[in-house]
Amino acid sequence: MANLLENRLRPPVRSSAVHGWKHIVVEEFSQPPGQERYENPTEHTLCISLNPRPSRLSQTANYRRHISPCVKGDICIVPAGLPFLWQWHQTDQYLRIRIGSAFLQTVAEEAIAVSPDHVALYPEFRVRHLQIEQFGAMLLGEIKNGGLAGSLYVESLTNALAVQLLRSFSATQPCTAVYGEGLSDRQLLQVTDYINDGLKHPIGLSDLADLLKMSKFQFSRRFKQSMGVTPHQYVLQQRLEQAKHLLKATNLSVMEIAMLCGFSSHSHLGKLIRQHTGLSPKAYRSDA
Numbered sequence: 001m002a003n004l005l006e007n008r009l010r011p012p013v014r015s016s017a018v019h020g021w022k023h024i025v026v027e028e029f030s031q032p033p034g035q036e037r038y039e040n041p042t043e044h045t046l047c048i049s050l051n052p053r054p055s056r057l058s059q060t061a062n063y064r065r066h067i068s069p070c071v072k073g074d075i076c077i078v079p080a081g082l083p084f085l086w087q088w089h090q091t092d093q094y095l096r097i098r099i100g101s102a103f104l105q106t107v108a109e110e111a112i113a114v115s116p117d118h119v120a121l122y123p124e125f126r127v128r129h130l131q132i133e134q135f136g137a138m139l140l141g142e143i144k145n146g147g148l149a150g151s152l153y154v155e156s157l158t159n160a161l162a163v164q165l166l167r168s169f170s171a172t173q174p175c176t177a178v179y180g181e182g183l184s185d186r187q188l189l190q191v192t193d194y195i196n197d198g199l200k201h202p203i204g205l206s207d208l209a210d211l212l213k214m215s216k217f218q219f220s221r222r223f224k225q226s227m228g229v230t231p232h233q234y235v236l237q238q239r240l241e242q243a244k245h246l247l248k249a250t251n252l253s254v255m256e257i258a259m260l261c262g263f264s265s266h267s268h269l270g271k272l273i274r275q276h277t278g279l280s281p282k283a284y285r286s287d288a
Contacts, residue, residue: 023103035087058087066125182226
Protein backbone atom coordinates (compact mmCIF):
# COMPACT_ATOMS: atom_id res chain seq x y z
CA MET A 1 0.00 0.00 0.00
CA ALA A 2 1.25 3.53 -0.72
CA ASN A 3 2.62 5.73 2.01
CA LEU A 4 0.20 8.26 3.49
CA LEU A 5 0.81 11.98 3.02
CA GLU A 6 -0.36 13.07 6.45
CA ASN A 7 0.50 16.17 8.44
CA ARG A 8 -1.01 15.48 11.83
CA LEU A 9 -1.35 18.38 14.22
CA ARG A 10 -2.00 15.89 17.00
CA PRO A 11 -1.28 12.25 16.11
CA PRO A 12 -4.16 9.83 16.61
CA VAL A 13 -3.71 7.25 19.34
CA ARG A 14 -4.18 3.93 17.58
CA SER A 15 -5.52 0.95 19.48
CA SER A 16 -4.14 -2.56 19.04
CA ALA A 17 -6.64 -3.24 16.23
CA VAL A 18 -4.83 -2.58 12.96
CA HIS A 19 -4.32 -4.86 9.98
CA GLY A 20 -3.59 -4.61 6.29
CA TRP A 21 -4.70 -7.10 3.67
CA LYS A 22 -4.52 -6.98 -0.10
CA HIS A 23 -6.27 -3.79 -1.30
CA ILE A 24 -7.46 -2.73 2.18
CA VAL A 25 -6.13 -1.48 5.55
CA VAL A 26 -8.33 -1.37 8.65
CA GLU A 27 -7.40 0.64 11.75
CA GLU A 28 -9.20 1.45 14.99
CA PHE A 29 -8.47 4.79 16.67
CA SER A 30 -9.20 6.34 20.04
CA GLN A 31 -7.83 9.82 20.59
CA PRO A 32 -8.15 12.83 22.90
CA PRO A 33 -9.47 16.19 21.64
CA GLY A 34 -7.38 17.60 18.81
CA GLN A 35 -7.19 17.98 15.04
CA GLU A 36 -5.64 16.23 12.05
CA ARG A 37 -4.79 17.10 8.45
CA TYR A 38 -5.06 14.09 6.18
CA GLU A 39 -4.36 13.32 2.53
CA ASN A 40 -3.82 9.99 0.79
CA PRO A 41 -2.93 10.08 -2.93
CA THR A 42 -3.70 6.46 -3.83
CA GLU A 43 -6.33 5.20 -1.37
CA HIS A 44 -9.92 6.18 -0.63
CA THR A 45 -10.60 6.51 3.10
CA LEU A 46 -13.74 5.75 5.10
CA CYS A 47 -14.13 6.68 8.75
CA ILE A 48 -16.96 5.01 10.68
CA SER A 49 -17.74 6.51 14.07
CA LEU A 50 -17.56 4.20 17.09
CA ASN A 51 -18.43 6.94 19.59
CA PRO A 52 -20.77 5.60 22.28
CA ARG A 53 -22.27 9.12 22.61
CA PRO A 54 -22.43 12.09 20.20
CA SER A 55 -19.17 14.03 19.80
CA ARG A 56 -18.98 17.43 18.08
CA LEU A 57 -16.85 17.18 14.94
CA SER A 58 -15.69 19.79 12.43
CA GLN A 59 -14.67 18.62 8.94
CA THR A 60 -13.29 20.69 6.06
CA ALA A 61 -12.67 19.69 2.42
CA ASN A 62 -12.69 21.67 -0.85
CA TYR A 63 -13.44 24.87 1.08
CA ARG A 64 -16.58 23.25 2.48
CA ARG A 65 -16.90 23.03 6.24
CA HIS A 66 -19.32 20.82 8.12
CA ILE A 67 -19.88 20.94 11.90
CA SER A 68 -22.22 18.49 13.59
CA PRO A 69 -22.48 15.87 16.33
CA CYS A 70 -20.88 12.61 15.23
CA VAL A 71 -22.68 9.51 16.50
CA LYS A 72 -21.99 5.81 16.25
CA GLY A 73 -22.45 4.59 12.69
CA ASP A 74 -21.84 7.96 11.01
CA ILE A 75 -19.61 7.60 7.95
CA CYS A 76 -17.16 10.10 6.49
CA ILE A 77 -15.68 9.47 3.02
CA VAL A 78 -12.41 11.04 1.83
CA PRO A 79 -11.61 10.34 -1.86
CA ALA A 80 -7.99 9.67 -2.79
CA GLY A 81 -5.94 12.84 -3.23
CA LEU A 82 -8.35 15.13 -1.38
CA PRO A 83 -6.90 17.15 1.55
CA PHE A 84 -9.15 16.86 4.60
CA LEU A 85 -9.12 18.53 8.02
CA TRP A 86 -10.77 17.05 11.11
CA GLN A 87 -11.23 18.82 14.45
CA TRP A 88 -12.87 17.05 17.40
CA HIS A 89 -13.73 18.35 20.84
CA GLN A 90 -14.19 15.18 22.89
CA THR A 91 -12.45 11.82 22.89
CA ASP A 92 -13.07 10.41 19.43
CA GLN A 93 -13.34 6.72 18.56
CA TYR A 94 -13.59 5.54 14.98
CA LEU A 95 -12.73 2.87 12.45
CA ARG A 96 -10.60 3.99 9.50
CA ILE A 97 -10.71 1.87 6.33
CA ARG A 98 -8.34 2.60 3.44
CA ILE A 99 -9.12 0.97 0.11
CA GLY A 100 -6.94 1.25 -3.00
CA SER A 101 -8.30 3.52 -5.75
CA ALA A 102 -6.90 1.21 -8.45
CA PHE A 103 -8.74 -1.71 -6.87
CA LEU A 104 -11.99 0.28 -6.81
CA GLN A 105 -11.58 0.99 -10.52
CA THR A 106 -11.15 -2.72 -11.20
CA VAL A 107 -14.31 -3.54 -9.25
CA ALA A 108 -16.23 -0.86 -11.16
CA GLU A 109 -15.25 -2.43 -14.46
CA GLU A 110 -15.73 -6.07 -13.48
CA ALA A 111 -18.64 -6.03 -11.01
CA ILE A 112 -20.92 -3.22 -12.14
CA ALA A 113 -19.79 -2.74 -15.74
CA VAL A 114 -18.73 0.89 -15.35
CA SER A 115 -15.74 2.33 -17.17
CA PRO A 116 -12.90 2.90 -14.65
CA ASP A 117 -12.36 6.32 -16.29
CA HIS A 118 -15.69 7.42 -14.84
CA VAL A 119 -15.15 6.24 -11.25
CA ALA A 120 -15.07 9.11 -8.76
CA LEU A 121 -16.13 8.95 -5.13
CA TYR A 122 -17.88 11.93 -3.60
CA PRO A 123 -16.50 13.41 -0.37
CA GLU A 124 -19.10 12.92 2.35
CA PHE A 125 -19.08 14.50 5.80
CA ARG A 126 -21.79 12.55 7.60
CA VAL A 127 -23.86 9.83 5.95
CA ARG A 128 -25.43 6.53 6.97
CA HIS A 129 -25.20 3.19 5.18
CA LEU A 130 -26.18 0.12 7.17
CA GLN A 131 -24.36 -2.41 4.97
CA ILE A 132 -21.09 -0.47 4.98
CA GLU A 133 -21.35 -0.10 8.76
CA GLN A 134 -21.86 -3.87 9.05
CA PHE A 135 -18.89 -4.61 6.77
CA GLY A 136 -16.77 -2.34 8.96
CA ALA A 137 -17.85 -4.18 12.10
CA MET A 138 -17.01 -7.54 10.51
CA LEU A 139 -13.57 -6.33 9.40
CA LEU A 140 -12.87 -4.98 12.88
CA GLY A 141 -13.97 -8.27 14.40
CA GLU A 142 -11.64 -10.14 12.05
CA ILE A 143 -8.55 -8.16 13.05
CA LYS A 144 -9.41 -8.48 16.74
CA ASN A 145 -9.66 -12.27 16.50
CA GLY A 146 -6.35 -12.51 14.68
CA GLY A 147 -7.67 -13.15 11.18
CA LEU A 148 -9.12 -16.57 11.98
CA ALA A 149 -11.57 -16.58 9.08
CA GLY A 150 -8.77 -16.25 6.54
CA SER A 151 -7.99 -14.13 3.49
CA LEU A 152 -10.94 -15.39 1.42
CA TYR A 153 -13.38 -14.02 4.00
CA VAL A 154 -11.63 -10.61 4.01
CA GLU A 155 -11.41 -10.50 0.21
CA SER A 156 -15.15 -11.17 0.00
CA LEU A 157 -15.88 -8.35 2.46
CA THR A 158 -13.52 -6.01 0.60
CA ASN A 159 -15.23 -6.69 -2.72
CA ALA A 160 -18.70 -6.24 -1.22
CA LEU A 161 -17.60 -2.99 0.46
CA ALA A 162 -16.21 -1.68 -2.84
CA VAL A 163 -19.46 -2.45 -4.66
CA GLN A 164 -21.51 -0.60 -2.03
CA LEU A 165 -19.20 2.42 -2.23
CA LEU A 166 -19.58 2.55 -6.01
CA ARG A 167 -23.34 2.11 -5.92
CA SER A 168 -24.01 4.64 -3.17
CA PHE A 169 -21.23 7.24 -3.15
CA SER A 170 -19.82 7.54 -6.65
CA ALA A 171 -20.72 9.33 -9.87
CA THR A 172 -22.39 6.13 -11.04
CA GLN A 173 -25.08 6.42 -8.36
CA PRO A 174 -25.21 9.55 -6.20
CA CYS A 175 -26.10 9.04 -2.56
CA THR A 176 -29.55 10.28 -1.57
CA ALA A 177 -30.41 8.93 1.89
CA VAL A 178 -28.85 10.53 4.93
CA TYR A 179 -30.92 11.22 8.06
CA GLY A 180 -34.48 12.01 7.10
CA GLU A 181 -36.68 13.43 9.84
CA GLY A 182 -34.40 12.95 12.81
CA LEU A 183 -33.58 15.37 15.60
CA SER A 184 -31.69 18.54 14.84
CA ASP A 185 -28.05 18.71 15.93
CA ARG A 186 -28.99 21.03 18.80
CA GLN A 187 -31.79 18.74 19.96
CA LEU A 188 -29.56 15.67 19.73
CA LEU A 189 -26.84 17.22 21.87
CA GLN A 190 -29.38 18.59 24.32
CA VAL A 191 -31.04 15.24 24.95
CA THR A 192 -27.85 13.12 25.00
CA ASP A 193 -26.16 15.55 27.41
CA TYR A 194 -29.24 15.33 29.64
CA ILE A 195 -29.06 11.53 29.58
CA ASN A 196 -25.34 11.31 30.29
CA ASP A 197 -25.50 13.89 33.09
CA GLY A 198 -28.28 11.99 34.85
CA LEU A 199 -27.52 8.29 34.42
CA LYS A 200 -27.71 7.53 38.14
CA HIS A 201 -31.30 8.84 38.25
CA PRO A 202 -34.41 7.27 36.68
CA ILE A 203 -34.87 8.57 33.12
CA GLY A 204 -38.33 8.26 31.62
CA LEU A 205 -39.41 8.62 28.02
CA SER A 206 -41.73 11.45 29.04
CA ASP A 207 -38.77 13.30 30.63
CA LEU A 208 -36.86 13.21 27.34
CA ALA A 209 -39.86 14.10 25.20
CA ASP A 210 -40.78 17.01 27.49
CA LEU A 211 -37.21 18.29 27.28
CA LEU A 212 -37.69 18.85 23.53
CA LYS A 213 -41.39 19.72 23.82
CA MET A 214 -42.49 16.73 21.73
CA SER A 215 -44.96 13.92 22.15
CA LYS A 216 -43.44 10.64 23.31
CA PHE A 217 -44.28 9.03 19.96
CA GLN A 218 -42.72 11.83 17.91
CA PHE A 219 -39.62 11.96 20.11
CA SER A 220 -39.08 8.17 20.00
CA ARG A 221 -39.38 8.06 16.21
CA ARG A 222 -37.05 11.00 15.59
CA PHE A 223 -34.50 9.86 18.19
CA LYS A 224 -34.24 6.43 16.58
CA GLN A 225 -33.92 8.04 13.15
CA SER A 226 -30.91 10.03 14.40
CA MET A 227 -29.24 7.45 16.63
CA GLY A 228 -30.22 4.12 15.12
CA VAL A 229 -31.48 2.81 18.48
CA THR A 230 -34.47 3.53 20.70
CA PRO A 231 -34.15 5.96 23.64
CA HIS A 232 -34.29 3.00 26.06
CA GLN A 233 -31.51 1.17 24.21
CA TYR A 234 -29.36 4.30 24.17
CA VAL A 235 -29.78 4.93 27.91
CA LEU A 236 -28.89 1.31 28.64
CA GLN A 237 -25.82 1.53 26.38
CA GLN A 238 -24.61 4.66 28.18
CA ARG A 239 -25.13 3.11 31.61
CA LEU A 240 -23.17 0.05 30.52
CA GLU A 241 -20.33 2.14 29.06
CA GLN A 242 -20.07 4.18 32.26
CA ALA A 243 -20.10 1.03 34.38
CA LYS A 244 -17.32 -0.54 32.28
CA HIS A 245 -15.26 2.63 32.69
CA LEU A 246 -15.75 2.68 36.47
CA LEU A 247 -14.82 -0.99 36.74
CA LYS A 248 -11.50 -0.26 35.04
CA ALA A 249 -10.79 3.15 36.56
CA THR A 250 -11.91 2.78 40.20
CA ASN A 251 -11.97 0.32 43.09
CA LEU A 252 -15.69 0.83 43.72
CA SER A 253 -17.70 -2.31 44.38
CA VAL A 254 -20.02 -3.67 41.71
CA MET A 255 -22.96 -2.66 43.92
CA GLU A 256 -21.73 0.94 44.16
CA ILE A 257 -21.11 1.12 40.42
CA ALA A 258 -24.55 -0.28 39.68
CA MET A 259 -26.15 2.45 41.83
CA LEU A 260 -24.02 5.24 40.29
CA CYS A 261 -24.97 4.12 36.79
CA GLY A 262 -28.69 3.77 37.45
CA PHE A 263 -29.03 -0.02 37.32
CA SER A 264 -31.79 -1.64 39.32
CA SER A 265 -29.35 -4.05 40.99
CA HIS A 266 -25.78 -5.32 40.83
CA SER A 267 -27.08 -8.58 39.36
CA HIS A 268 -28.67 -6.66 36.46
CA LEU A 269 -25.33 -4.97 35.78
CA GLY A 270 -23.50 -8.28 36.06
CA LYS A 271 -25.84 -9.91 33.56
CA LEU A 272 -25.31 -7.13 31.01
CA ILE A 273 -21.52 -7.16 31.46
CA ARG A 274 -21.51 -10.91 30.74
CA GLN A 275 -23.77 -10.49 27.70
CA HIS A 276 -21.58 -7.80 26.13
CA THR A 277 -18.08 -8.94 27.12
CA GLY A 278 -18.39 -12.64 27.96
CA LEU A 279 -16.82 -11.89 31.36
CA SER A 280 -18.07 -11.37 34.89
CA PRO A 281 -17.61 -7.83 36.30
CA LYS A 282 -14.66 -9.09 38.38
CA ALA A 283 -13.01 -10.75 35.38
CA TYR A 284 -13.67 -7.68 33.20
CA ARG A 285 -12.02 -5.44 35.81
CA SER A 286 -8.87 -7.57 35.95
CA ASP A 287 -8.70 -8.23 32.18
CA ALA A 288 -5.82 -6.27 30.62
